[in-house]
Amino acid sequence: MxxxxxxxxxxxxxxxxxxxxxxxxxxxxxxxxxxxxxxxxxxxxxxxxxxxxxxxxxxxxxxxxxxxxxxxxxxxxxxxxxxxxxxxxxxxxxxxxxxxxxxxxxxxxxxxxxxxxxxxxxxxxxxxxxxxxxxxNFPYQSIEALVEDHCNVKMESVTKMDIGKGKFWAYTERGAVAQIPLKVTHKYEQPxxxxxxxxxxxxxxxxxxxxxxxxxxxxxxxxxxxxxxxxxxxxxxxxxxxxxxxxxKTGLELVTKxxxxxxxxxxxxxxxxxxxxxxxxxxxxxx
Amino acid sequence: MVEKITVGHVHMSGCTGCLVSFVDNYEGLFKILDNYADIVYALTLADVRHVPEMDVALVEGSVCLQDKASVEEIKETREKAKVVVALGGCAAYGNITRFCRGGQWNQPQMESFVPIGDLIDVDVYIPGCAPTPQQIRNVCIMAYLLLKGTDEQKELATAYLKPLMDLAARGSDAKRSSDACGCDLMYDVINQGLCMGCGSCAAACPVRAISMEYGKPQIERDLCIKCGACYAQCPRSFFNFDVINEFEGITELITGVME
Incomplete structure (x- = not known):
């Protein structure tokens, strides 16, 4: 269901x-x-x-x-x-x-x-x-805060964002990978x-x-x-x-969970x- | 031949755009008239001079308090109709007639216009300016199923119409009757922590008074005509899972009965 x-x-x-x-x-x-x-x-x-x-x-x-x-x-x-x-x-x-x-x-x-x-x-x-x-989902300004303040990377240098394995990830054009625990992002969520x-x-x-x-x-x-x-x-x-x-556990069971x-x-x-x-x-x- | 329901179009102070929208179902209108509804009253479509008994009254326009005939007719409509539908923004919320200040030739004293819910109890609202042909069609089909359908169909029709009846109850509430504009989005959706920025309101607005800025509705309130479409279209104003989850079946049902 x-x-x-x-x-x-x-x-x-x-x-x-x-x-x-x-x-x-x-x-x-x-x-x-x-x-x-x-x-x-x-x-x-x-x-x-x-x-x-x-x-x-x-x-x-x-x-x-x-x-x-x-x-x-x-x-x-x-x-x-x-x-x-x-x-x-x-x-x-x-x-x-x-x-x-x-x-x-x-x-x-x-x-x-x-x-x-x-x-x-x-x-x-x-x-x-x-x-x-x-x-x-997040307001734009929340993503800005997460990427620039928490991950300490510039928005324009980010090539990919991802959420997975309990973390928020920002990948940059020069190969740096910034990650923060998903817990940090929660207060920035759209109400x-x-x-x-x-x-x-x-x-x-x-x-x-x-x-x-x-x-x-x-x-x-x-x-x-x-x-x-x-x-x-x-x-x-x-x-x-x-x-x-x-x-x-990593398949349909995880989706259901x-x-x-x-x-x-x-x-x-x-x-x-x-x-x-x-x-x-x-x-x-x-x- | 199946038994049809009787429908009347009661014309208060409106521009006839709601009626035109009903007619804009084109061949669908003929299907409705052939199989589901007889029009027993409509100034422009039926040669009947006096409000008759009917199952459903589709009321277009607001009531001019200075027009005795209109005041009498809306009261009579309540007595004669089993179901009173406020068809469109003017009947439901006043819409642009809210902005009237009188002074128009040849009846300059006619300056006060109120939604019909200020004078009578209303059962169903169809907001919007103009209300859409498809929404009017859906209400007609559901009204037919409610009055003439099987038990199962009655149940579906009741569930479908409930939110539109709730809008009518809300609109007829004296404390709330002045709402129905972009303000509703602010008071009852954004201020309530419910907006998720889908953009439905911006699409629904007939005068493009709403744009989406950083994912939230930005309302040009001077442009708003108070038709009520934005709030009613918002998935966070009402969302009845029992009906909308069945979208595939209901869409097929509507397509089927209109064939």
């Missing part, structure tokens, strides 16, 4: 060397969008592209593989991809939209489809929603993440993340008919190298909010 509904779960990585070079893990999102774009399954994809500040993502509508490649890798701060969902159908003229996002953004996509209150003509134009695993009850993007068509597979690979959940269709076609076309996901930990912790936060004041509480978004 904590992992949501899914048809298949595999370990996978892209077979495209160019995609893998700048990918966070197995290059799943970039590869799947690149395939869908080429095959006309989508006309473009809303992704976290580069902006004029280092490591600050800017949501963009990517309509070429080059634009997808420029958006590879995890930025660990907020990219409001939903903000382009309607615009993608307007000034970009997309009829079939791809969108990548965190679990909360996948929730936003499905709410927009079922309750399109301000989303005229959008619901049937979402052609492929790819969700990523997410424990929590809105602490009421989130989804770790593995339960509502995506396909969701993916690093946890559960060896370095350079990604765990992939194929969830919906749409997701299954695209995934099987892309696999048949040779886009992915796949292997069975391990069931043990982290999902359970997140949900349990955040459910406690929600309960705490109900009695936050004296005879008064904070709002529960799920009631």
């Amino acid at each position: 904590v992992l949501g509904n899914y048809k298949t779960c595999v370990a996978a990585r892209s077979t495209d060397k160019e995609i893998l070079k700048g990918a966070q893990d197995g290059g799943i999102v970039t590869q799947l969008f690149a395939y869908a774009l080429e095959e006309g399954i989508i006309d473009g994809a809303i992704v976290a592209g580069p902006s004029d500040e280092p490591w600050k993502p800017e949501p963009i509508v990517a309509t070429t593989k080059a634009e997808l490649l420029a958006a590879r890798g995890t930025k660990y701060n907020l990219s409001p991809n939903m903000s382009l969902l309607k615009e993608a159908t307007r000034s970009y003229g997309l009829d079939r939209i791809g969108i990548v996002g965190t679990p909360c953004q996948m929730q936003a996509v499905r709410k927009a489809q079922l309750y399109p209150i301000g989303m005229r003509d959008v619901p049937d134009k979402v052609a492929l929603a790819i969700g990523i695993f997410c424990m929590e 809105g993440c602490h009421v989130c009850l989804d770790y593995v993007s339960n509502l995506a068509d396909v969701s993916t993340g690093s946890v559960g597979t060896p370095d350079g690979w990604s765990t992939v959940f194929v969830r919906t008919k749409i997701g299954d269709d695209v995934w099987s076609k892309a696999s048949a076309a040779g886009c992915f190298e796949t292997k069975e996901i391990e069931s043990g 982290l999902a359970t930990d997140k949900i349990t912790k955040n459910q406690k936060t929600l309960e705490g909010r109900a009695t936050f004041g004296v005879g008064k509480g904070l709002r529960n978004p799920y009631l």
Whole structure:
């Protein structure tokens, strides 16, 4: 249940060397969008592209593989991809939209489809929603504080950020590796993440993340008919190298454990909010 | 032939944009009229002069307090309709009519406009300016399932409509009825520690009053017309897992009944 509904779960990585070079893990999102774009399954994809500040993502509508490649890798701060969902159908003229996002953004996509209150003509134009695993996200300024103050490296010299093995990592262009315990990062987290009850993007068509597979690979959940269709076609076309996901402590069991930990912790936060004041509480978004 | 529900469009002080949006379901509108609903009242579509008994009243526009006919009609609508739906921002929240100061020819004394919830109890809100064709369609289908469907369908329809009924209850609350603008995002989402920066509000805003700055909504409050779309679209205003988790099945259901 904590992992949501899914048809298949595999370990996978892209077979495209160019995609893998700048990918966070197995290059799943970039590869799947690149395939869908080429095959006309989508006309473009809303992704976290580069902006004029280092490591600050800017949501963009990517309509070429080059634009997808420029958006590879995890930025660990907020990219409001939903903000382009309607615009993608307007000034970009997309009829079939791809969108990548965190679990909360996948929730936003499905709410927009079922309750399109301000989303005229959008619901049937979402052609492929790819969700990523997410424990929590950070405001840009938090990432700045972690990288520059705690890791003591400049934002612009960082080539990759990563969270894994209980640490936050910053790799720089000249080969230095800075790491800090994940515990240090907790107070910098975005508060809105602490009421989130989804770790593995339960509502995506396909969701993916690093946890559960060896370095350079990604765990992939194929969830919906749409997701299954695209995934099987892309696999048949040779886009992915796949292997069975391990069931043990470093595999699916670990994904389940982290999902359970997140949900349990955040459910406690929600309960705490109900009695936050004296005879008064904070709002529960799920009631 | 399945039994249809009866629907009326009650026109208060609005621009008819909500009705146009309903009609913008194109062939879907014919499907709704053929199979699910009869329009029994609508100034522009049906030759009926007086508010009749009906299952669902879709009320567009706010009520002008100085217009006796409007005040009478909205009260009568409450008596005659089983379900009253505030269709669009004006009926639900006042929307741009909130900014009226009167002085317009040829009735310059007509200056006070209130959302219908200030005068009558409202059952369902469809916020937005204009409300979207797809949202109106979904409410129509769910209203049909609620009144004529199987027990299972009734359950789904009830669950689907609940958040829109909660918005109506909240909007009709005298203490809260002046809200419904970008301020709601500040008071009830960001100030409550619930915003996670997805950008739904910015996409939903019909006047582009919201931009995302460093991942959070930046609201140009002078541009805001108070339609209520941003707050209602926000996944942290309401999120009913029992309905939204079933998005695949419900989408298929809606597609199916519209075929």
